[in-house]
Structures are given as structure tokens and as C-alpha cells.
Amino acid sequence: MFTDFRIALAIPVALMLAACGEPQPQLSFEESLQQQLIEAEPGDVIDIPAGTHELTRSLSLNVPGVTIRGAGMDSSILSFRNQLQGAEGLLVSADDFTIEDLAIEDTVGDALKINDSDNVTVRRVRTEWTGGPLTTNGAYGIYPVQSSNILIDGSVAIGASDAGIYVGQSTRIIVRNSRAEYNVAGIEIENSTFADVYDNVATNNTGGILVFDLPNLPVQGGRNTRVFNNSIVDNNTANFAPEGNIVATVPAGSGLMVLANDNIEVFGNEFAGNNSANMMVVSYHITGLPIDDENYDPFPESIHVHDNSFSGGGAEPDSEPLALLREATGQAVPDIVWDGTILPGKTAPDVICMRGNGDADFVNLDAPGGFAAPSFEIGPHDCAGEELPEVSISTGP
Amino acid sequence: MIRSVLRVLAPAILSACLLGACAEPRFFEQDNPQRLSDWNLFRDDGSRFIPREQTLVFAPANPLFTDYAGKLRTMWLPAGGQASMRGGELEFPAGSILSKTFYYPTGADGVLLESIDHENELDRQRHRMIETRLLVRRDDGWHAMAYVWNDDQTEAFLRVAGASVPASLQRSSGTEDFVYFVPNENQCAGCHVTVHPDGPLHPLGAVPEQLAAAANPDGAHPSQLQAMRERDWLEAAPVRTAAASWQDSRADLDTRALAYMNIHCGHCHNPDGAADTSALVLDGRHRNPVELGVCKTPVAAGGGAGDLLYSIHPGAPERSILLYRMESSEPDEMMPELGRSLAHEEGIALIHDWIAAMEGDCPEPVRAFGNG
Numbered sequence: 001m002f003t004d005f006r007i008a009l010a011i012p013v014a015l016m017l018a019a020c021g022e023p024q025p026q027l028s029f030e031e032s033l034q035q036q037l038i039e040a041e042p043g044d045v046i047d048i049p050a051g052t053h054e055l056t057r058s059l060s061l062n063v064p065g066v067t068i069r070g071a072g073m074d075s076s077i078l079s080f081r082n083q084l085q086g087a088e089g090l091l092v093s094a095d096d097f098t099i100e101d102l103a104i105e106d107t108v109g110d111a112l113k114i115n116d117s118d119n120v121t122v123r124r125v126r127t128e129w130t131g132g133p134l135t136t137n138g139a140y141g142i143y144p145v146q147s148s149n150i151l152i153d154g155s156v157a158i159g160a161s162d163a164g165i166y167v168g169q170s171t172r173i174i175v176r177n178s179r180a181e182y183n184v185a186g187i188e189i190e191n192s193t194f195a196d197v198y199d200n201v202a203t204n205n206t207g208g209i210l211v212f213d214l215p216n217l218p219v220q221g222g223r224n225t226r227v228f229n230n231s232i233v234d235n236n237t238a239n240f241a242p243e244g245n246i247v248a249t250v251p252a253g254s255g256l257m258v259l260a261n262d263n264i265e266v267f268g269n270e271f272a273g274n275n276s277a278n279m280m281v282v283s284y285h286i287t288g289l290p291i292d293d294e295n296y297d298p299f300p301e302s303i304h305v306h307d308n309s310f311s312g313g314g315a316e317p318d319s320e321p322l323a324l325l326r327e328a329t330g331q332a333v334p335d336i337v338w339d340g341t342i343l344p345g346k347t348a349p350d351v352i353c354m355r356g357n358g359d360a361d362f363v364n365l366d367a368p369g370g371f372a373a374p375s376f377e378i379g380p381h382d383c384a385g386e387e388l389p390e391v392s393i394s395t396g397p
Numbered sequence: 398m399i400r401s402v403l404r405v406l407a408p409a410i411l412s413a414c415l416l417g418a419c420a421e422p423r424f425f426e427q428d429n430p431q432r433l434s435d436w437n438l439f440r441d442d443g444s445r446f447i448p449r450e451q452t453l454v455f456a457p458a459n460p461l462f463t464d465y466a467g468k469l470r471t472m473w474l475p476a477g478g479q480a481s482m483r484g485g486e487l488e489f490p491a492g493s494i495l496s497k498t499f500y501y502p503t504g505a506d507g508v509l510l511e512s513i514d515h516e517n518e519l520d521r522q523r524h525r526m527i528e529t530r531l532l533v534r535r536d537d538g539w540h541a542m543a544y545v546w547n548d549d550q551t552e553a554f555l556r557v558a559g560a561s562v563p564a565s566l567q568r569s570s571g572t573e574d575f576v577y578f579v580p581n582e583n584q585c586a587g588c589h590v591t592v593h594p595d596g597p598l599h600p601l602g603a604v605p606e607q608l609a610a611a612a613n614p615d616g617a618h619p620s621q622l623q624a625m626r627e628r629d630w631l632e633a634a635p636v637r638t639a640a641a642s643w644q645d646s647r648a649d650l651d652t653r654a655l656a657y658m659n660i661h662c663g664h665c666h667n668p669d670g671a672a673d674t675s676a677l678v679l680d681g682r683h684r685n686p687v688e689l690g691v692c693k694t695p696v697a698a699g700g701g702a703g704d705l706l707y708s709i710h711p712g713a714p715e716r717s718i719l720l721y722r723m724e725s726s727e728p729d730e731m732m733p734e735l736g737r738s739l740a741h742e743e744g745i746a747l748i749h750d751w752i753a754a755m756e757g758d759c760p761e762p763v764r765a766f767g768n769g
Contacts, residue, residue: 034558060583093594109729116594139699244702288762292687
């Protein structure tokens with residue numbers, strides 16, 4: 001019955017197609033992938049087959065509950081080396097989003113930007129600029145912003161001219177088992193709250209891991225980040241960020257830098273060979289940039305550094321005051337550097353508490369006094385800091 | 398099966414329409430047809446592409462730049478349908494269709510030229526159509542889609558994922574090769590959803606402030622709202638002041654610059670927009686200097702910062718990131734991110750003059766610590 005019907009229609013259909021002139025245009029891989037992303041339904045899995053797929057325009061996804069899945073970060077490759085349009089490779093604004101087992105390469109701007117999304121999993125994803133560390137590389141590799149309940153696991157970020165893995169203005173964040181290499185900032189947690197950063201490797205970046213709080217943003221008051229059991233080693237790549245961006249001020253050879261953030265616990269990490277300093281705690285004032293934001297707190301507080309191992313580093317500081325210190329003392333810059341900027345009424349242990357870091361040495365640079373009287377006394381910071389609770393996230397609908 | 402039969406039969410119904418049996422535009426409640434002609438918004442006399450007389454050709458007071466393309470816009474409301482004011486906005490009835498056809502005048506050898514005049518119909522001998530975008534009001538809200546014209550200019554096809562159209566434009570300053578980008582449906586939402594990410598998709602041109610002006614200087618009506626009222630498409634004509642236009646040479650620099658930013662930046666750079674992550678509010682309504690970018694350092698601009706320190710450096714347009722990003726046509730640097738491949742010389746000149754006339758200065762940063 002149905003078969004007959006179909007045959008009956010076949011002839012007029014053929015005539016009409018002929019009458020209508022040229023048929024509809026064929027879709028390229030990139031067009032059909034983008035169409036799939038637009039027409040997806042919650043619960044859909046969109047497969048990226050193995051192979052290198054060339055794309056010329058940004059991809060985007062606005063549908064919640066979608067998984068994008070490749071066949072492995074070294075086999076399913078979305079290559080944007082011939083990109084003509086769009087400020088990112090893949091732009092996502094969708095809750096309950098998972099992306100896994102693929103690579104995004106050589107985007108003109110950010111590789112994977114996830115804006116305003118809840119429950120986000122980025123698993124075994126590689127973002128890379130394949131030409132090495134160049135100023136012309138895109139800014140961010142894996143880039144969730146104004147999002148929540150974020151898991152970045154087993155991922156790799158290479159070559160970003162700002163940050164490889166950058167979580168901004170977000171809350172409830174886990175970054176783990178990931179590797180950041182040859183970025184300006186390896187991993188950056190900015191204007192965010194409740195983040196656990198652990199079991200990662202940050203090496204060969206300009207700065208390994210940054211925990212920043214910046215003014216004039218709709219979400220600020222960065223606090224409650226734990227940085228633990230990471231390997232933060234040899235982050236000595238010359239700074240290649242475009243001027244004007246905050247990370248352009250980060251000295252090459254920075255291991256971990258905490259800027260103006262509060263309630264940070266740093267423990268169990270291996271710091272080695274970061275040639276400006278293995279770890280720095282600084283106020284926003286150190287940037288020399290103006291602050292036009294009365295709600296902003298430029299001072300770091302409650303930084304708890306314990307049970308880390310430090311070795312090497314501080315040998316070739318890329319920062320004038322650190323270089324002068326190196327010259328004056330004839331010694332490598334100490335492992336842990338504090339600029340010494342402090343809110344009136346607060347004391348040294350309100351800013352940094354340190355214990356159990358082996359033979360790690362320390363300097364208070366006396367930035368408020370024009371670096372005139374640096375102090376190497378670790379005693380004022382010998383206090384039991386706060387242990388922060390584990391971050392729990394929900395990453396499912 | 399039934400669906401596919403219907404899809405197959407649609408052209409048959411349409412060809413009956415072309416014989417004159419039904420000259421009304423057609424509204425599709427579901428599935429967008431693959432061919433623009435199925436909507437029946439235009440008639441084609443063999444040489445000209447003409448909006449049906451049931452549609453109203455309109456133009457917003459403060460237009461958006463799109464690679465020097467001309468835009469022929471039509472509005473159609475279904476029989477008996479009326480738009481009404483709800484919460485200060487124009488609420489269109491389900492079944493309403495807005496269209497915008499992007500075209501270029503053509504010169505010798507078919508080269509594309511900058512569009513200067515308002516056209517109420519397009520002549521294939523003198524114009525080349527690139528795409529026709531529709532905003533269709535259904536029961537569940539507005540839907541956006543783009544149809545791309547074929548080389549023969551005989552039909553435009555639905556392109557959910559957009560399209561890239563290589564083009565060459567001749568202007569007084571020279572000939573420029575570029576790729577004209579037809580937006581994909583998510584990119585439509587990139588501008589037409591102004592409350593990110595869950596706000597409704599809505600028109601930007603067919604809004605009261607934009608319609609409260611004449612369609613063009615010699616338009617029949619001083620206000621297009623009045624033209625809608627005459628068609629009985631409006632419950633009551635709201636009393637509105639027309640939006641300031643960046644093109645209005647009688648307006649002062651400040652008004653023109655804010656009007657320019659309102660239509661070119663404000664869809665994302667508003668307090669609820671996709672670009673609120675930057676804390677730059679460029680919707681033409683907020684005038685707090687640091688929100689406009691005065692002495693504001695970039696956040697996530699990357700190369701878009703152009704090695705400059707401040708979004709706006711008063712008195713120094715050449716040191717202002719805002720202008721740098723308007724001048725750039727690199728996809729990761731340029732602003733707006735969507736809607737253009739070419740730099741907009743007139744807009745750049747306006748913002749240049751506006752920043753140049755600003756008083757004040759920004760501090761030189763004192764790099765105490767950094768590598769700079």
C-alpha cells in the first residue's frame with residue numbers, strides 16, 4: 001500500500017525537481033556539524049569521527065544536555081588553521097554539557113569557550129596551537145566563564161597566548177589530571193570561588209598556575225581555591241602575551257602566582273626550577289595599573305602554604321625587583337615571595353601562613369617601601385592556616 | 398511518511414499559487430521550508446524581485462553596518478492580526494513575518510558596489526542578492542533563519558549553518574576582496590538574544606524606537622508606526638521618539654557615537670548580554686566612564702587588545718582598544734565579532750572623533766614587578 005503510494009509519487013517528484021532548477025546545495029563537513037549542533041536535542045551525542053577536520057568558521061552550541069564526543073584527543077582533530085570567521089573554535093552556552101576525546105587546534109581566538117553554562121565536563125580534550133608559543137596564538141585554550149559546576153579532567157592545553165586552562169568568573173570548579181604546557185599562563189583561576197586544582201602538570205609556561213582576582217568585573221571576590229598535588233616545574237618560557245593583557249605582566253619563571261585572591265590553600269605540590277620564583281603572593285597594586293572600582297579588594301589574604309616540596313628556581317628572575325634582589329644577595333630568589341603589601345590593620349599571618357615546606361626560603365619584598373628593606377624572616381608567617389573543604393560539584397542534569 | 402509526502406507536495410501547491418490563485422504570503426507553523434519562494438513574500442516578474450503589496454517595506458531609524466550591503470526589509474502580519482504594546486515592546490501576533498534581503502548594487506562586469514540608496518524592489522540587472530533572513534513569529538516565539546541566493550538569482554535556499562560567500566566590493570577607496578558570511582542560526586541568536594543566554598529571540602529593527610521614524614527621507618509617513626496603524630496592524634500607535642541615529646549629521650558627536658554603539662555593540666555589551674563577562678557596557682544607555690571603557694584595562698581580549706592598555710584613552714583614539722578592534726578585520730580581534738568582514742570606515746571615523754574630543758587622560762602604569 002505504502003509502496004504503491006511512493007511509486008505513484010515518484011514521477012511527479014522527479015518532474016518538479018527538474019522544474020525547480022538547481023538542487024539544494026550540498027553541505028560540507030563543517031556545515032553539517034554546525035547544523036547538527038543547532039538541531040540537537042537534549043540527550044544527543046554528537047560524534048566527531050577520527051581524522052583531521054578543517055573548519056573555517058566558529059562552531060557553536062546552545063542546546064542543553066548535549067555531549068560532543070571524539071575518538072581520542074590525538075585522533076579526532078578539529079583544525080582551525082584556515083579559520084576565517086569567529087573569535088573562538090567552539091562556543092558553548094548550554095547547561096549539562098560534556099565534551100570529550102577530541103582536539104581543537106590552531107583557532108584564531110579562543111579554542112573552547114563555555115559561557116554562562118552549568119554542569120560542564122571537559123574530559124580528555126586537547127587544545128593546542130601547533131606552531132609553539134607565539135603572540136599571534138589565540139588567548140585561551142579551555143575557557144569556561146561565568147559558569148558553574150565545571151570539571152576539567154585529563155585534558156591538555158598547549159600554546160595559548162594567555163591561559164591554557166582558564167576558568168573565569170565561575171564557581172564550583174575542579175581542574176585535575178591535566179597538563180598545561182607552553183602557554184603564558186598554564187592554568188588560571190580568575191575571579192572565581194570554590195575551585196580544586198590538583199594532580200596537574202604545569203610546565204614550560206611563563207607562569208605555571210595563576211590564581212587572580214581582578215577589578216571591574218561583574219563577578220569578583222575570588223576566594224576558596226585549593227591548589228594541591230600538582231607538579232609546577234620549569235615554567236620559564238618568555239612571556240609572549242600581547243601587551244595590555246594582565247598576564248603580560250607575569251614574569252617568566254613564575255611557578256604559582258596568587259594575586260589579590262583570598263582563602264587559598266596550597267599543599268602537596270612539587271615546585272621546581274621556576275626561575276623568577278617558585279611561588280609568589282602579590283597585591284593588584286604590583287601591576288601598576290589604576291583601580292577604579294570601590295568594591296574591589298586588591299589585597300591577598302589567608303593564603304595557606306603547607307607541605308609542599310621546593311627545589312631550584314629563582315636563578316634568573318624576569319622582574320626588576322627580583323633581579324635586584326638576586327644581585328644584592330648573590331643568591332637565587334627565595335622559593336616563596338610576598339610583595340609585602342598589606343591592608344592597614346592586618347598582620348603578616350593574616351596574609352600568609354606557612355608550615356611544613358621543608359627548607360623552603362622566603363622573602364617579603366617590601367614593595368610598599370619601594371623594595372628598600374626586604375625581609376627574609378619566615379617566622380612571622382609560622383602559623384596554622386585554614387584547611388579548606390573539598391570542592392564538590394554536580395556534573396549531570 | 399506523511400511528513401515527507403507533505404514536503405513533496407508543497408511545491409505543487411506553490412506552483413498553483415504562482416498562477417495567481419493565492420498571492421498572500423504564507424506562514425509555516427512548523428518546519429521551515431527549504432526554499433524562500435515557499436513563503437511567498439515576494440513576486441518575481443522575471444527581471445525584478447518585488448515585495449508583495451501585502452507587506453510593508455520598512456527601515457529602522459538607526460541601522461546596522463553589514464559590509465556595505467543594502468537591506469530591503471519587509472513586514473507582514475497575518476489577516477486580522479495586530480501588534481500591540483506590551484511592557485514597552487511591540488508584541489507581534491503569531492504568523493507575523495519579517496524579512497531582510499541583503500544585496501549589492503552591481504556595476505560593469507557584475508562587480509559589487511556599495512549600497513547607498515534605499516530600494517523598494519530589486520532589479521536583477523542592477524542588483525545582486527546575497528541572502529534573505531527571516532524572523533518568523535510562531536506561538537512559542539520568534540524564529541530566525543537565513544536563505545542564501547543561488548548564482549542564477551532564481552531562488553534562495555535555507556542554510557541552517559549559514560554560508561560563506563566570496564565577494565569583491567568596489568568602493569571609491571578601491572576594490573576589496575572579502576568573504577561575506579551568512580550567519581548560522583546560533584549566530585542569529587548572538588545578536589537577537591540580548592539577555593544571555595536564556596532570554597527570548599526578538600527583532601532589533603521592528604521595535605517602536607526604530608519604527609518611530611520615516612522609512613527614508615522621502616517616505617510617505619513621518620513614522621512607520623503610523624503606516625502600520627493605517628494597515629490596521631497596530632492596536633494603537635504608541636507615542637515614541639525615534640531612536641537617535643549614528644547617521645544623523647545634525648546630532649552632536651556624543652549622541653551619534655552612543656547611537657552607533659547601541660546598534661553595533663549593545664546586543665552583546667549590555668548588562669545582561671553575552672559580553673557582560675568583559676564589564677564593558679556599550680549599549681548607548683550607560684554612561685559611567687569605566688563601563689564605557691575609559692581607562693579600563695582589557696580582561697580577555699587577547700590579541701584584540703592590540704598591545705594597548707586601555708579600552709578608551711581619552712583624547713587618544715590611536716591608543717584606544719575600542720577603535721583598534723573596529724579597525725581590525727581579523728576574526729579574533731574585530732568588533733563586532735559578527736555581521737561584518739570589512740571595516741566600517743564611517744563608523745571608525747565617528748568613534749575616532751568621539752574619543753579624540755574626550756577630555757582627561759589615563760595614568761601610565763608603573764610596572765613595579767612585571768617583566769615589562
